[in-house]
Amino acid sequence: MKIDSITENFGAVVTDVALNDLSDEDFHGIEQAWFTYGVLVFPRQHLTNEDHFAFSRRFGRLEKGLPHINMKMRPSIGNTDNEGNVLPPKHVGRVFNIGNSLWHSDSSYKRVGAKASLLAAHEVPSEGGETEWADMRAGYDALSSDVKNYLSDKIAVHSYAFSHSWHYGLQVMPEEGLRQLPPVKHPLVKIHPDSKRHVLFVGRHASHIIGEDFTSSRKLLRELTFEAAQPPRTFGHQWDVGDIVMWDNRCVLHRARASPPDQPRKMVRSTVAGDVPDNEWAVIEAA
Ligand code: SIN
Secondary structure, three states: OEEEEOOOOOOEEEEOOOOOOOOHHHHHHHHHHHHHHOEEEEOOOOOOHHHHHHHHHOOOOEEOOOOOOOOOOOOOOOOEOOOOOEOOOOOHHHHHHHHHHOOEOOOOOOOOOEEEEEEEEEEOOOOOOOEEEEEHHHHHHOOOHHHHHHHOOOEEEEOHHHHOOEEOOEEOOOHHHHOOOOOEEEEOEEEOOOOOOEEEOOOOOEEEEOOOOHHHHHHHHHHHHHHHOOOOOEEEEOOOOOOEEEEEOOOEEEEEOOOOOOOOOEEEEEEEEOOOOOOOOEOOOOO
8 A cells, every 4th residue: 555645744645555455454554644644535446335335434433414405316415416417506406515615624513523524536527626625733733823822712603504504595404404403612723633733623614703703703713714724735636536535524624616517526425423422423323
């Protein structure tokens, strides 16, 4: 197995390994590299969905889907239906994806956010459609000591109703679903459980800061996200069919870039739930 870093400490490409036939030793090497680099790109693995989910499962329990979003209608994070036909622009399955074009950490609107996301490309457009990641460990390191001090005890409210329930006048998540997704609190600065590095935990689901003026704290959160997600702390991946990328939502933000609307972009994503024992969003498996 070969691991080549993309930037010095952020992102790596892993080759000479088959994820559908992975030894424990290689799995351990991948896990350690993931802690170091935050994002791992595995080119042209061509995994079946079964193998994709089995590999994901090695990192922890998977996360339950969102309530009241019909996953049959939207099996993948892309712009196609089950048969690979491009959905019309106003289809809820497509409109839902608009939110993914803004920097975010998956499921940060849940009490326990997602640990890992694993995204595989099944059909790709001729141009565009890249995914980009931003290193929020480096984003924290780049803050001035005054800002670090100010943020050290601040708690942000993350809210699906705020960030993702409506897009262009279409309510993607109905009220009964939103009732199961109440706003949650996350510290603005977290310590990563494995690397022990400080992380600036922001992104589009962060609505405002508790105890601060609502409007100005919302503006500050936007500015913090914007400033942190700048080169040299970012990189993008231009997908080839068969690629799979995994990232650590506890220290990385990501976003999808636009692609020609008439061309299929079919991506399949699995999400590993945050690994606390009482995570209500983790799938409970039969013993
Ligand atoms: C996501 O936001 O999880 C998906 C990103 C993408 O489609 O590139």
